[in-house]
Amino acid sequence: MTVDRLQRPAIHVRGLEKSYKELRVLRGVDFEVARGSIFALLGSNGAGKTTVVRILSTLLRADAGTAGVNGFDVATQAADVRESISLTGQFAAVDEILSGRENLVLVARLRHLKDPGRIADDLLARFSLTDAGARRASTYSGGMRRRLDIAMSLIGNPPVVFLDEPTTGLDPQARIEVWQAVRELAAQGTTVLLTTQYLDEAEQLADRIAILHEGRIIVDGTLTELKRLLPPATVEYVEKQPTLEDVFLTLVGDNGKDHTPGTDA
Numbered sequence: 646m647t648v649d650r651l652q653r654p655a656i657h658v659r660g661l662e663k664s665y666k667e668l669r670v671l672r673g674v675d676f677e678v679a680r681g682s683i684f685a686l687l688g689s690n691g692a693g694k695t696t697v698v699r700i701l702s703t704l705l706r707a708d709a710g711t712a713g714v715n716g717f718d719v720a721t722q723a724a725d726v727r728e729s730i731s732l733t734g735q736f737a738a739v740d741e742i743l744s745g746r747e748n749l750v751l752v753a754r755l756r757h758l759k760d761p762g763r764i765a766d767d768l769l770a771r772f773s774l775t776d777a778g779a780r781r782a783s784t785y786s787g788g789m790r791r792r793l794d795i796a797m798s799l800i801g802n803p804p805v806v807f808l809d810e811p812t813t814g815l816d817p818q819a820r821i822e823v824w825q826a827v828r829e830l831a832a833q834g835t836t837v838l839l840t841t842q843y844l845d846e847a848e849q850l851a852d853r854i855a856i857l858h859e860g861r862i863i864v865d866g867t868l869t870e871l872k873r874l875l876p877p878a879t880v881e882y883v884e885k886q887p888t889l890e891d892v893f894l895t896l897v898g899d900n901g902k903d904h905t906p907g908t909d910a
């Protein structure tokens with residue numbers, strides 16, 4: 646029943662496993678994402694974040710475990726899952742030759758929506774692109790392009806949005822602009838699962854943070870809960886609260902950079 650489905654979390658993942666030949670990337674991943682929240686899947690390069698996102702968006706089949714999105718099973722109800730989501734990857738799907746507005750109108754037309762022009766104008770306004778709307782996307786900065794890409798992915802109002810490393814490769818100003826766009830999304834009730842290798846991004850945006858390491862979620866909680874894992878360090882008379890970076894490095898160890906999961910059991 647629909648009511649049951651809507652009472653389930655926006656995303657649930659249980660015992661997810663995935664190997665590429667001998668490389669065991671996911672070794673039993675569990676997490677849940679509440680509706681309308683921002684969830685950050687944090688992990689080093691090669692940890693398996695994109696693999697999780699590809700399974701959740703039905704582009705890849707898991708070897709074991711279950712996953713549901715918007716109450717639909719990714720394996721048995723793939724079409725329903727696809728209608729419930731949008732996926733924005735690290736490499737923007739923007740057509741450079743078209744203007745920002747034309748890009749949006751095109752996607753709205755492809756989705757057979759009424760009044761594509763109005764949809765485009767609303768999204769341009771929401772993502773602070775109204776002034777740039779008539780310009781070719783090739784003239785946009787990295788941050789503008791990424792915002793346009795996110796705006797395009799929202800056409801049709803999917804309840805769940807996957808943002809796979811939305812700010813990788815962006816300069817600091819552009820990152821802040823994208824963060825604003827992500828907050829805007831969640832404020833409208835959209836559930837956001839974002840992957841990131843940046844601790845400050847998780848710290849800035851996420852209601853909940855899960856750290857993916859060696860194929861498993863090694864910790865999952867709010868920023869406050871994660872920080873409570875480490876005792877505050879007392880320096881002279883000043884109490885120094887641990888940062889998310891302290892927590893991450895303590896849990897993952899200092900070989901956390903460029904980590905590729907091993908093939909051992």
Ligand SMILES: Nc1ncnc2c1ncn2[C@@H]1O[C@H](COP(=O)(O)OP(=O)(O)O)[C@@H](O)[C@H]1O
Nearest residue numbers: 665670688689690691692693694695696905906
């Ligand atoms: N199609 C594939 N075939 C073989 N190995 C892959 C494939 N896709 C990803 N991998 C490997 O799986 C690991 C996890 O990749 P990925 O999920 O892309 O990590 P992340 O997104 O966290 O950087 C990496 O070691 C990567 O090289």
Ligand SMILES: [Mg+2]
Nearest residue numbers: 694695809810
């Ligand atoms: Mg990735």
